[in-house]
Amino acid sequence: MTQTAAAAGRADAYSIPLDKINVADPALFRDDTVWPYFERLRKEDPIHYCKESQYGPYWSVTKFKDIMSVDTNHKVFSAEARDGGITILDNNAAVSLPMFIAMDPPKHDVQRKAVSPIFAQENLAKLEGLIRQRTQNALDALPIGETFNWVERVSINLTTQMLATLFGFPFEERTKLTRWSDIATCELGTFGIETEEQRIKEFQECGAYMSRLFNERAKADPQPDLLSMLAHSESTRNMTPEEFMGNMVLLVVGGNDTTRNSMSGGVLALNQYPEEYRKLCANPALIPSMVSEIIRWQTPLSHIRRTALQDFELGGKQIKKGDKVVMWYASGNRDEEAIENANQFIIDRANPRQHLSFGFGIHRCVGNRLAEMQLRVLWEEALKRWPKPGQIEVVGEPQRYFSPLMRGFEALPVRINA
Numbered sequence: 001m002t003q004t005a006a007a008a009g010r011a012d013a014y015s016i017p018l019d020k021i022n023v024a025d026p027a028l029f030r031d032d033t034v035w036p037y038f039e040r041l042r043k044e045d046p047i048h049y050c051k052e053s054q055y056g057p058y059w060s061v062t063k064f065k066d067i068m069s070v071d072t073n074h075k076v077f078s079a080e081a082r083d084g085g086i087t088i089l090d091n092n093a094a095v096s097l098p099m100f101i102a103m104d105p106p107k108h109d110v111q112r113k114a115v116s117p118i119f120a121q122e123n124l125a126k127l128e129g130l131i132r133q134r135t136q137n138a139l140d141a142l143p144i145g146e147t148f149n150w151v152e153r154v155s156i157n158l159t160t161q162m163l164a165t166l167f168g169f170p171f172e173e174r175t176k177l178t179r180w181s182d183i184a185t186c187e188l189g190t191f192g193i194e195t196e197e198q199r200i201k202e203f204q205e206c207g208a209y210m211s212r213l214f215n216e217r218a219k220a221d222p223q224p225d226l227l228s229m230l231a232h233s234e235s236t237r238n239m240t241p242e243e244f245m246g247n248m249v250l251l252v253v254g255g256n257d258t259t260r261n262s263m264s265g266g267v268l269a270l271n272q273y274p275e276e277y278r279k280l281c282a283n284p285a286l287i288p289s290m291v292s293e294i295i296r297w298q299t300p301l302s303h304i305r306r307t308a309l310q311d312f313e314l315g316g317k318q319i320k321k322g323d324k325v326v327m328w329y330a331s332g333n334r335d336e337e338a339i340e341n342a343n344q345f346i347i348d349r350a351n352p353r354q355h356l357s358f359g360f361g362i363h364r365c366v367g368n369r370l371a372e373m374q375l376r377v378l379w380e381e382a383l384k385r386w387p388k389p390g391q392i393e394v395v396g397e398p399q400r401y402f403s404p405l406m407r408g409f410e411a412l413p414v415r416i417n418a
């Protein structure tokens, strides 16, 4: 965004009546102009009610501490699909499927437990070698001195490979996973998806494909991949077809779009903050803390939604049973009361993991260590090849998603300078 556009965006955010603010407008995310709106809500109305929006009425929770209190109170704030699910859009046919991110206890807990072992440290350590090798191959294939789309050549490429590994998915068919991930969460009218029927129709292919793999794994000896784990676990081997589909969508989207957009967001952030880029090159030991900062800075899932199961007072506001409550992680991560200089990208923060991007409470991201490892390996390998500040240069405007959910990029033009 140019400085003039930023100034105009700020003027709008502060001049319109408070009750007309709709921070879920996807255009605010596409144009990256949402920040002054969040800033105003945090200051003037941190628990804000939007009466009219393309997603119906909803509450916005914008401050770090309030988001934590909603996210850790699952008895009042439900994630259940039948109550409305976890995104601001109620009727997204893919995300409304039963999946454990959209379940309350006790069902949530048993299904989460079934897949957790794959994300345990010792299993991740086993995967690191393969991730590194694939990262090296992807980086070695990049052109030098020519403009290319980092999103496609690096971020999508690497996360798709990773998903194929996690699912034990046929490697040569792995781009199917990217397609399923894209269409699960996109706004209608993007990615060639015009209607919910069309979305679900494409998903039937995913369901049929994954069911076939699941049945094959169920008959074979247990393997350390997600499908095999689900097929052999007491709590998940008899899932209904809808639950199976739902959990496939969850794992495909969870592992793909989020990490992908952090891979792109990091390159952009380093280019916007050249001093941080210099710090990184002078001291690559900062990579792990930079990875956490990238995830905070990017906040690839801008929000997660809950539904109130009872009337409840939050920050002096009366939330009614059945109301839609949106936790804006993107805003909480820029809350100056919780994070010092929250609007700056700083790669050597004292508490870099203190952010909301992975959520909190019982649904806290189960794949968070895997995502951090993928990003750490990417930056270790990138710096080995291109150790000078500014060598990975953003050479044009990023193209961002038209979405209040996935905060990410369709394209990021980059040139690697020799």
Ligand code: HEM
Pocket (backbone or CB within 6 Å): 071, 100, 101, 102, 112, 166, 250, 251, 254, 255, 256, 258, 259, 262, 295, 299, 300, 301, 304, 357, 358, 359, 360, 361, 362, 363, 364, 365, 366, 367, 368, 370, 371
């Ligand atoms: C849950 C973010 C990477 C799988 C979540 C939640 C968030 C999130 C915000 C919901 C938290 C809540 O409701 O409180 C992210 C970000 C990632 C990332 C920012 C990368 C930077 C991954 C990866 C996987 C994954 C790599 C696995 C392949 C999941 C699953 C859940 C989840 C299965 C549901 C957990 C539950 O409901 O218990 N993630 N995620 N995520 N994530 Fe991630």
